[in-house]
Amino acid sequence: MMTTIGPLAQRPLILKIPVMAGAMGYGIGVSENVKIAIAKGTAAVGTATNSGEGPLLPEERAHAAHYILQYNSGHWAKEPETLQQADAIEIHIGQGATAGAASRIPSKYIDGRARELLQVPDGEGLIIPSRHAEIVKPQDLKLLVDRLRSVTQGVPIGVKMCASGKLEADLEVAIQAGVDFISLDGGQAGTKGGPPILEDDFGLPTIFALSRAVHYLKKRGVKDRISLLIGGGISTPGQCLKALALGADAVFMGTALLWAMTHEQVTKAIPWEPPTQLAYYTGSQKKAFDIEKAAHSLENFLVSFVEEMKVAIRALGKTSLRDVNADDLVALDEWTSTVTKVRLVTHPYEIVPGSSSEEAEPDDMALSMGDDTAEELEANRERPSVLSLFETF
Known part of the structure; x- marks a missing residue:
């Protein structure tokens, strides 16, 4: 399930699986222990983690196999030596849970090391502007993309955006800027402290x-x-596979990973405190968060997540993720069918009597089938495709 982000970049980002950690910022969101656990868990399965809007945390970078650095609209984490530590740069334009709005974090919620790394003077709160100072007009985005590509010596440069009603106009700006990838955050995305x-x-x-x-x-x-990377409310292998079938190149998740990491540790907080107190930078139980246990839980979650996707691909009679597409889906209602261009469940599958489909040869995205024998693989290829029912996610 090898996945390439930014195929035309000088140094494309190559992941072992098409699932990655979503952006969760240190200091402005989660704790140091959580960031380290995510880095370790994602590294164990060969996928990427994301800095979020917070500063670069050296320990997170040290443990991460693939590190995506968000280029935020603030003033931190923009030094050349910081940018050059990234395996990809994601220019933060907006996100699903807060659109493109500015945000303010009061001084009392920023203390200790986070204040130092965010370069915020004592006694002051943190302002995250709604826009980048260097992006005044659409053409300025291309100048920024080109500069970041030069500074980082060719790593993929992308944009993170929320999905608005004028989505196509936003996509066109990104295309004209020459980005290598687009991270699109749907309306079901989560965040900490959003209105x-x-x-x-x-x-x-x-x-x-x-x-x-x-x-x-x-x-x-x-x-x-x-x-094209997609996120926002995706939490199951089936939802992920459907997103990939519809055309996404990879999926990023945040909330699901937090639950996976803390599910064996929630009793450290509940019933007196919510589980979030284990994970947040301001959480009262953050010191009780066990990094190694969380990293192991996350690794297990991602491994099982991908294994379930493989089961579904086999059930479709296919041996490669690349072969899964919208033809393997049916829509349960006319509205979904109209928007996704997926065949409605009540419409018959048209065939030509006596015809047969060609068998696709396995390619570089073929599944790692483990202990499957050659006979089992051949049986998979001969099995008729099983259409997966499409659910809104």
Whole structure:
């Protein structure tokens, strides 16, 4: 299930699985222990972690196999020596749970090492502007992309954006800027401390955002050169596989990973405190968070996550993730069918009597089948495709 992010980049990001950690910022969101555990857990399965809007945490970078650094709209983590530690740069334009709004973190919630790394003077709060000072007009994004590509010597440069009603206009700006990847955050995405009205009432649902983005990138003829990453409420192997079938190149998750890491440790907080007190930088139980146990739990979660996806791919009679596509899906209602262009469940599958489909040869994205024998692999290829029912996620 090898996945390449930024295939045309000088130094593309190559992951072992098409699932990665979503952006969770140190200091402005989660604790040091959580960031280290995510780095260790993702490294164990050969995928990437993401700095989020917080500063670069040296211990996180040291344990991460693949590190995506968010280029935020603030003033921190922008030095050349910091940028050069990244395996990819993600320019933060917006996110699903807060749209493109600015945010403010009061001084009392920023203390200790986070204040130092964020370069915030004592007694002052943190302001995260709604826009980048160097991006005043659409053409400025290309200048930033080119500069970051030069500074980092060719790692993939992408943008993180929320999915708005004017999604195609935003995608066009990214295309014109020459980005290597687009991280699209659907309306079901989570965050820490976001205004409820932005979390609940802004942003396209993830499935519709993904479908529109895929359609537009194909229309513009850039789908093969710009990687599309999707996130926002995705938490199961089935949802992930459906997203990939619809055209995403990879999926990123945040909330699901937090639950996976803490599920054996929640009794350290509950019933007197919520589980989040284990994970947040300001959490009262953050020191009780066991890094090694969390990293192991995350590794197990991601391994089982991918193994379930392999089971589904075999059930479709296929041996490669690349062969799974929208033809393997059916929509349960007309609205979903219209938006995704997926066949409606009530429409018969048209066939030509006497015809047979060609067998695809395994490719570089073929599954690692473990102990499967050659006979079992051949049986998989001969099995008729099983259509997976499509659910809104």
